[in-house]
Amino acid sequence: MFSLASLSLRLRAFGYRGDRRTMATVISGNKTSKLVRQRLTKEVEQMKTQFLGFRPSLVVLQVGDRDDSNLYISHKLKAAAEIGIDAKHVRLPNTATQDEVLRSIISVNENPSVHGLIVQLPLDSVNHIDNELITNAVAPEKDVDGLSCINAGKLSRGDLGDCFIPCTPNGCMELIRQTGVSVAGKHAVVIGRSKIVGAPMHDLLLWNHATVTTCHSKTPDLPVQVSRADILVVGAGRAEMVKGEWVKEGAVVIDCGINHVPDETKPSGKRVVGDVHYASANQRAGYITPVPGGVGPMTVAMLMENTVQSAQRFLLKNQPGR
Ligand code: GUN
Numbered sequence: 001m002f003s004l005a006s007l008s009l010r011l012r013a014f015g016y017r018g019d020r021r022t023m024a025t026v027i028s029g030n031k032t033s034k035l036v037r038q039r040l041t042k043e044v045e046q047m048k049t050q051f052l053g054f055r056p057s058l059v060v061l062q063v064g065d066r067d068d069s070n071l072y073i074s075h076k077l078k079a080a081a082e083i084g085i086d087a088k089h090v091r092l093p094n095t096a097t098q099d100e101v102l103r104s105i106i107s108v109n110e111n112p113s114v115h116g117l118i119v120q121l122p123l124d125s126v127n128h129i130d131n132e133l134i135t136n137a138v139a140p141e142k143d144v145d146g147l148s149c150i151n152a153g154k155l156s157r158g159d160l161g162d163c164f165i166p167c168t169p170n171g172c173m174e175l176i177r178q179t180g181v182s183v184a185g186k187h188a189v190v191i192g193r194s195k196i197v198g199a200p201m202h203d204l205l206l207w208n209h210a211t212v213t214t215c216h217s218k219t220p221d222l223p224v225q226v227s228r229a230d231i232l233v234v235g236a237g238r239a240e241m242v243k244g245e246w247v248k249e250g251a252v253v254i255d256c257g258i259n260h261v262p263d264e265t266k267p268s269g270k271r272v273v274g275d276v277h278y279a280s281a282n283q284r285a286g287y288i289t290p291v292p293g294g295v296g297p298m299t300v301a302m303l304m305e306n307t308v309q310s311a312q313r314f315l316l317k318n319q320p321g322r
Contacts, residue, residue: 024253024285027175029294033301036174037083040301040308044084047311051319056311057086058116058144058303059108063101064094064124073120079300085307088114098129102137109139115314116144116307121196135195141313144306146170147195155200158207164306169201171298172233172254173208179287181231181252184209189229191215191222191242191275197235197256205231222246234275244280253285256295 047054058080060073073089080087090104101123108117117138123129135143140150146164154163176183188210192198202214215225226232226246232253234242239259247253257275274291282288289295 024282024288025179027178027252027254027287027289027294029171029175029289029297032174032178033171033297036298036301036305037079040083040304043308043312047315048084051315054311054315055084055086056116056307057088057114058118058307059088059090059114060118060120061090061092061101061104061108062120063092063096063129065091066122066124069120069122069124075297075300076303079304080307083304083308085304094125095127096125097127098133101125101129101134105134105137109137109142112314115142115310116303117142118145118303140164142310144303144310145196146200146306152195152200155203155207158203160204160207164310165204165302166196166200167299167302167306168197168235168256168295169204169233170302170305171295172201172256173204174298174302175254175289175295176231176252179252181287183231186210186230187228188212188231188233189215189225190233190235191226192235192237192256194235194237201233201235205233236275238275239273240275240277242276242281244277244282244284247281247284249284250286251284253281253288254295255289255291257291258296 044056060076062069062073077087077089092101092104105117108114119134119138123131123134135147136149138148140148143151144164146152146155146166151163155165183205188205190198190201190205190212193214193216198214202212205212210231213225215222219225223246226242227248229248229251232247232251233256235256237257239261253276255274255276259273260270261273262269263271272292278291
């Protein structure tokens with residue numbers, strides 16, 4: 001026998017909410033990322049005590065001077081400093097050649113005191129630089145962005161314990177976990193197939209046993225696909241493209257978008273919105289991430305997590321007596 005309250009909770013977990021429109025539960029990336037950062041701070045403190053001042057170390061390599069990259073990098077450096085990770089920002093001018101960028105990467109690859117290396121994307125160079133060549137030049141064991149074909153290949157085969165998982169999809173999974181909704185057996189829909197968000201998100205959901213549909217710019221029936229999603233992850237890079245009416249009642253909606261739209265009521269004349277139309281989706285979803293304060297902070301937290309993990313792997317390899 002179920003009580004009325006427990007019956008209603010069970011029905012809600014299956015997406016049923018009667019004819020009463022309630023707002024979705026907001027999944028806070030700010031809160032979740034803080035918990036992750038607090039846990040990592042303790043782990044780094046323990047490493048320092050156990051291994052005589054040892055600290056995980058991260059290099060962020062930037063080519064050029066894009067405003068958005070400067071902002072993202074400042075968040076990464078701040079989080080690293082708070083956790084106790086030794087993070088270094090290496091800047092190359094926008095006149096740097098592909099060879100110069102490669103030489104910088106190789107010098108970090110060869111430096112045993114660095115455990116993580118990311119090349120901030122997009123590259124801002126006046127010269128032609130092959131992105132693929134650059135991301136694959138990062139040593140796989142230091143590739144804490146998980147973007148090299150070695151790490152991406154392992155993820156696509158389901159070797160989740162033996163690779164670095166790209167930070168944004170990893171953060172999305174953590175936010176989905178927070179809802180308590182199990183991924184196994186659910187229908188997940190991913191919008192976008194980028195190497196940094198959509199493609200690895202597809203793999204992660206698949207290997208967590210969801211049935212996954214990945215949609216992209218050539219998908220003809222996007223609203224229909226979205227309406228089938230128990231779990232919807234959107235990384236399309238288009239402001240408010242997913243409308244609330246498309247969303248299945250009770251779905252988990254994870255919005256990876258960061259878009260600036262004009263807003264005359266703001267002193268800056270603009271505001272940040274996601275790829276999902278939040279106000280309308282909030283009326284149908286069971287759970288939803290806000291923008292800002294959803295996926296963004298999780299991306300930073302997961303980069304820190306990967307860096308600490310890389311340092312732990314380094315210690316395991318180099319401290320055989322442990
Ligand atoms: N640019 C925007 N997001 C990211 C990220 O997660 N990693 C890198 N390297 N560049 C980015």
